[in-house]
Amino acid sequence: MPLSADFFNRPTLQVARDLIGRDLVREHPSGETLVGRIVETEGYTQNDPAFHGWNLYDEDTGEVRREGRAADLFGPPGTAYVYLIYGAHWLLNVVTEPDGTGGAVLVRAVEPLRGRDAMRKRRPAAKKDIDLTNGPGKLTEAFGIDGEAHRTDLTAPPIYFTDGEPVAGDRVSTSSRIGLTKGVEREWRWFVDGNRFVSKATPSAHKQ
DNA sequence: ACGAGGATGCTCT
DNA sequence: GAGCATCCTCGTG
Numbered sequence: 166m167p168l169s170a171d172f173f174n175r176p177t178l179q180v181a182r183d184l185i186g187r188d189l190v191r192e193h194p195s196g197e198t199l200v201g202r203i204v205e206t207e208g209y210t211q212n213d214p215a216f217h218g219w220n221l222y223d224e225d226t227g228e229v230r231r232e233g234r235a236a237d238l239f240g241p242p243g244t245a246y247v248y249l250i251y252g253a254h255w256l257l258n259v260v261t262e263p264d265g266t267g268g269a270v271l272v273r274a275v276e277p278l279r280g281r282d283a284m285r286k287r288r289p290a291a292k293k294d295i296d297l298t299n300g301p302g303k304l305t306e307a308f309g310i311d312g313e314a315h316r317t318d319l320t321a322p323p324i325y326f327t328d329g330e331p332v333a334g335d336r337v338s339t340s341s342r343i344g345l346t347k348g349v350e351r352e353w354r355w356f357v358d359g360n361r362f363v364s365k366a367t368p369s370a371h372k373q
Numbered sequence: 374a375c376g377a378g379g380a381t382g383c384t385c386t
Numbered sequence: 387g388a389g390c391a392t393c394c395t396c397g398t399g
Contacts, residue, residue, distance in 0.1 A: 207391070215391070220385090234384070252381030254392050271391060290394065302392050344391050 167325035173242035177261040177268035178353060181208035184259075185355050186332035189275055191308045192323040197283050199308050201275030201298055202329055205356040205363045207342045209258075211239070211267030215348035217248070218267045229265065237316055239267045245324070247305075247315040254302025255311045259319055259326075273301045273343070273354070276362040284308070300364045332357055 168187065173180055184206050191199040209215060211222040211229075218235035222228075229239055237246050238260060246258040246269050262268040275298045277284055284297045284307035291297045291307075298304040305311065310324065319325055336359075339352045343366045356363045 209391075217384095217391085248391075249381095249383060250390060251392050252383065252390090254381095256391060258391085273391085300392070306393095342391070346390085 167320050167322075167327060168243075170241065170243040170320050172326075173259055173261050173320075174263055175242075175261065177210050177270060178208045180259070180261045180268075181206045181270045181353065182337070182355050184270055184272070184326070185337055185357060186329045188278065188327045188329040189272060189304075189308070190322075190325050190327055191310065193283075193309065194323075197280055199280035199283060200278040201304065201308070202278055203272060203275050203326075204360045205272075205274035205354070207271040207273055207355075208261075208353040209238075209269050209271065211262075213348050213351065213353075215342065215345045215351075216267065216269075217246075222267055229267070238269050239265060240316070243318060243320040245314050245317050245319050247310065247312055249312065250302065255305040256301045257305050257310055257314070271301060272304065274299050274356070274362050274364045275304050276360065277307070295361050299362050 184203050187203050189201045212224055218238040221230045231239055240260055241264045242261055244260045246260055248256045250256055257272045258269040260269050277298055287309055288297050288307050297307050337355055338358050340354045341349050341352055342354045
């Protein structure tokens, strides 16, 4: 059963934590199905300088200017916000919070569970298995997810999440987010301790 | 093992 | 025109 819109219609940081251990599923028209267990996420909220829709939200009045691409971050929970970074890599986010409130969770790394051969074909640069999906741009390439998925519903095929295997709190750590210049003081990155498929960059981490 | 540097295109100013 | 929620390659040790 795909995770429902209710799962994503919650505070962003809670969703970011709860997505750890869930499975990302991608069904291709050819019939192949790819599955990856989520081992690393980041949360972005509307009053967060690192949030793409940050300048659309007025903290004083609570008003939202829903203009441009970032306005989709204020859309219905459970939809996709797919973003092209450095003109090269697509990053997959799930929109959180009620419609009208901004928020999203970035899927940063997954552990391949099913369809490794298909992932290898899409990721010729990957020398080892861990290079297939240990980064936000790598996993979208491995899964064949790009701008076409933007704004689509992630609570039903062809791209969705399932329950997976819950991860106990003592195996999850937090840290500051990666690659940012703003909002670096917020510890809004979650990852499975010691998992080989977590991305390489490792800021100082804390037990959850 | 690790660090530096370049590629690349979209969005907003 | 600047900045960017990244990845890859090629140095050096």
